[in-house]
Amino acid sequence: MNLITASAVVKDFSGHRALNQVSMEVPEGSVYGLLGPNGAGKTTLLRIINQITAPDQGSIHFNGQPIGPDHRPMIGYLPEERGLYKKMKVGEQALYLARLKGLSKHEAMLRLKVWFQKFEIGAWWDKKVEELSKGMAQKVQFITTVLHEPKLLIFDEPFSGFDPINVNLIKQEILQMKEQGATIIFSTHNMASVEELCDHITLINESEVVLQGKMSAIREKYRANKYLVSFQGNPEKLSKGLDPRFELLKLEENGMGRQATIRINEGEGSGKLIRNLVEITEIKSFQEILPGMNDIFIQVVNDTIQKKGS
């Protein structure tokens, strides 16, 4: 079951198409990564899902229904451009934002107390926001995003501007909320966090979807058949004894010992490489080098640029 279905969404701003026929399916209970360079249209798509702006063409469905005002309380949104009323007191403000999401005053109060304790900011309840450090303000923003326990959480660049301690805290919370059944969409260009958290991704470049699917499938597709071998023995013997079906890409000696990066040509299995290596050296470890999302990201974006150029 998909919680969010975007179908052929188009959004134009004067003389500029921000989104072009973008479709996306976010399975319920998944952590969905929306990737792309700056200005690709990620924020516009998130704003459309949040009903802040409307698409010019196409549609968004929430749980199978066309998205509408009733869905607002079921979504928690932490925008990229986020802030708080500086002159307002922390607790009062958190309460206000929670009530705008439809929580009763009493319920909001109870939940806020729990979260403030959890994040160790209880003592700041009666302080003005402008007195908070940036890190503490970020905690408050995060709390107000998730307080109403929405089915869908949307984070736009959640890790930009957050300090490392908060980044960790938020990662843990995101995973915990996933376990509790929430669906999470987040946009980022921080690829490390994508690898760690996401089940599915959509890569948008220049207003169009250029790559989409399950993380595991994408990594499978982009695997380069490269292996990293740590070995003991003569490097020269290894390079000379290697079967021509295998390509030695790199040979180095570092703190980890001697390492070789070897590519297997299309159609060959890793077993044959191991058998070959056993004959010529002593293997300490053997592992496949999976492509990082960063590499895939750069490769796909470059490919699309080349396609457009040709």
Place this chain on the structure above:
Amino acid sequence: MSKISLIIQREYLTRIRKKSFIIMSVLGPLIFAAYVLIPMYFATLEDKEEKTMVVIDDSKLFTEYGPEGPEFVIAGTEYLKFQVVEGVPIETFREGFDESGYYGILFIPSNILASESSLIYSTKQTSIEISEYLEHSMDSEIEHLKLAQHEIEDIERILAEVETSINVRNIKWTKDGKTQESNTGVIMGIGYLGGMMIFFFIFFFGSQVMRGVIEEKVSRIIEVIVSSVKPFQLMMGKIIGVGLTGLTQFLIWMILSAVLITGLKMAFFPELNRTPTEQVVASDLFEQGAGDQGTGIQGIVTPSEEIPEVGDLDMAQEIFASLKSINAGVMIGAFLFFFIFGYLLYAAMFAVIGSAVDNETDTQQLIFPVILPLILGMYVMISAISNPDNSLAFWFSIIPFTSPVVMMVRIPFGVPWWQVALSASLLVGTFLGMTWVAGKAYRTGILMYGKKASYKEIWKWLRYSS
């Protein structure tokens, strides 16, 4: 609780808890009174510096010879003295005039009867009071001289007898059969006050709406809020919240002013409380006229019970009588209506400006076209005070962008109901249309960061789908 009322509540509460609100509530009436009274005070301020005016009287008509030499026939005032000089040419004063300590030299030519003009030489601009005093005194002096030439017996006594000063006072018959005295000046003042208050209210609280929108943009809370509520709800919530703040402030001002006025009345005009304004007229004026020549004035105007006391024209008494003559219900009702809808119309436009910029300094050029009609309205209002029924005042009191200010000054004089109804419905209609348009521009503007939009751009925003 609905979301819009939550927003109104926040806007209202955060504002009335501000120190500036409390200070303004207390000082507002004082500042406003000062704003009105200080220029009046300065205008009436007498020049307390003693001045000496040299008089060179070539006509000899204004010179008397007393024991201490030549004297000017016109008496000096407390602060203005005359010194007659004979046989000295004017030019001799020119050199070192400033050091001489003289205020000016009044030159009366020998042919003054024919030319009817005299001259004041000075290095300074002669004040209007002094010119008027001299003109008036010399006029009556020459008139006396001319009359004397006719050699009428007892001329002085006759003159004293015929001297008349008519005071025209307005007595209004109201529909409910009462008779009221009204002073046009006071009615003008009420209208002016109402119009000015609306002008300031729109300007002050409209800017507050604008600043509120900018604050939400700058602090980057806006996107969080509009993911919970519609931008239009946020805009209307803010406009209404700020408006309620204004009304609260206004109410506080009214109460404070009422207390202040009552206090002043008790302290300075205690007799007003003892003698009701509706007193029998036993006018000295009428009695004198009747007694002297039997001109029959008595037959024309019969002093009646309803006509308020004329007596000595006590300003304060007249003011309070006039205040009573204005239909307070209509006045307050009209005031509140134009106050509220005028504000609502402009607040939506101020909200759009706030949404189009990233900081307050960028608002300057965008704000100008918006407040232009408002300022125009104020100028028309000032001209309408003396002529509330001319066509300029009529049209500007119908056009929605100026009507809140201009209509206020016309209402105390009485305006046909259809004009008020037309003006009011146009205002409400324009408010609705403007708010709808503003909402469209606003919801795009609030999400534009890092650039200042022009009106051309705002126009484009209107066509984005929401």
